[in-house]
Amino acid sequence: MNLRQILAAALLLVAAPVRADNPQFQGADPHAMMIDGELWVFPTGGPGGSWAADRFGAFSSRDLKTWQPRGELIRRDQIAWIDADGTREHFLWAPGVAMRDGKWYLYYSVGPQNPTPSRIGVAVADRPGGPYRDSGQPLVTGGQGFEAIDPMAFVDPKSGKAYLYAGGSAGAKLRVWELNPDMVSIAREVAVATPPHFTEGAFMHERGGTYYLSYSHGRFNAADYSVHYATAPSPVGPWRYRGAILTSDATHKGPGHHSFVKTPAGKWLIVYHRWENPRGPAPFAGERQVAIDRLRYASDGRILPVRMTDAAAPRLP
Numbered sequence: 001m002n003l004r005q006i007l008a009a010a011l012l013l014v015a016a017p018v019r020a021d022n023p024q025f026q027g028a029d030p031h032a033m034m035i036d037g038e039l040w041v042f043p044t045g046g047p048g049g050s051w052a053a054d055r056f057g058a059f060s061s062r063d064l065k066t067w068q069p070r071g072e073l074i075r076r077d078q079i080a081w082i083d084a085d086g087t088r089e090h091f092l093w094a095p096g097v098a099m100r101d102g103k104w105y106l107y108y109s110v111g112p113q114n115p116t117p118s119r120i121g122v123a124v125a126d127r128p129g130g131p132y133r134d135s136g137q138p139l140v141t142g143g144q145g146f147e148a149i150d151p152m153a154f155v156d157p158k159s160g161k162a163y164l165y166a167g168g169s170a171g172a173k174l175r176v177w178e179l180n181p182d183m184v185s186i187a188r189e190v191a192v193a194t195p196p197h198f199t200e201g202a203f204m205h206e207r208g209g210t211y212y213l214s215y216s217h218g219r220f221n222a223a224d225y226s227v228h229y230a231t232a233p234s235p236v237g238p239w240r241y242r243g244a245i246l247t248s249d250a251t252h253k254g255p256g257h258h259s260f261v262k263t264p265a266g267k268w269l270i271v272y273h274r275w276e277n278p279r280g281p282a283p284f285a286g287e288r289q290v291a292i293d294r295l296r297y298a299s300d301g302r303i304l305p306v307r308m309t310d311a312a313a314p315r316l317p
């Protein structure tokens with residue numbers, strides 16, 4: 001450990017909970033999960049700017065006001081293969097988490113995206129807050145126009161099969177793989193279409209037998225960034241494009257890279273990042289903020305457009 005890492009670890013031990021309404025805290029690409037009645041968020045970065053691109057943390061809340069740091073999940077220097085591409089500097093972002101048979105799996109993007117291609121890694125833990133151990137090799141490597149970023153793993157409740165969704169940015173291509181039951185190796189790639197308006201940040205969930213593929217569209221630091229979705233009769237399509245769910249309003253710009261969670265009371269939430277009242281035109285400067293709002297379905301299963309809120313964030317119960 002170098003001095004910076006020792007200081008960061010010491011800060012973690014004394015880290016006070018963060019108190020906030022919407023937006024909840026500084027961070028981006030939030031993957032949210034309900035774990036034992038608490039909402040956990042696994043983001044890029046984290047509150048107060050103290051979370052750098054060399055590691056991941058997790059944050060949990062019972063009231064969507066008070067956020068407890070849950071520790072350091074994994075650091076860049078714990079990923080043995082990271083330097084194998086010969087690039088000098090690497091960074092981590094856009095984590096996705098899955099749980100299967102009592103084990104926790106953290107999937108992450110490893111940059112740069114060029115001149116060497118981005119890669120996706122996976123690490124395993126006994127608890128959601130880690131520590132996570134890297135699997136020892138990249139799970140997916142980009143190239144030939146495909147950017148291996150924004151991983152999301154989904155275990156199909158019907159078949160028990162696990163899938164990995166990834167891809168985005170300039171290539172704006174979606175790819176899907178079936179994972180082996182160990183969750184850290186690939187069984188096969190499944191040929192899927194890239195749905196209309198897809199840029200990145202794929203998220204899969206199932207409700208009432210319908211599979212919802214939702215994703216970000218546009219430039220991540222501009223007002224056109226938004227969340228769209230498609231539905232399908234299976235986790236791998238065929239997709240039917242259904243429209244936009246979350247788009248910029250007068251003060252909140254470029255909302256995207258979201259996840260959905262169902263609360264213990266059966267309400268659905270969308271957890272996403274946005275730019276708060278950015279000054280000046282895109283590309284926006286500053287930091288993205290994590291926010292949480294209610295997600296509602298129409299009686300025919302359509303997702304209704306989301307209204308972004310400020311102080312009055314939803315409650316968990």
Ligand code: FUB
Nearest residue numbers: 028044094200201220257
């Ligand atoms: O946080 C880095 C990038 O911004 C992610 O890969 C994209 O999904 C966008 O949110």
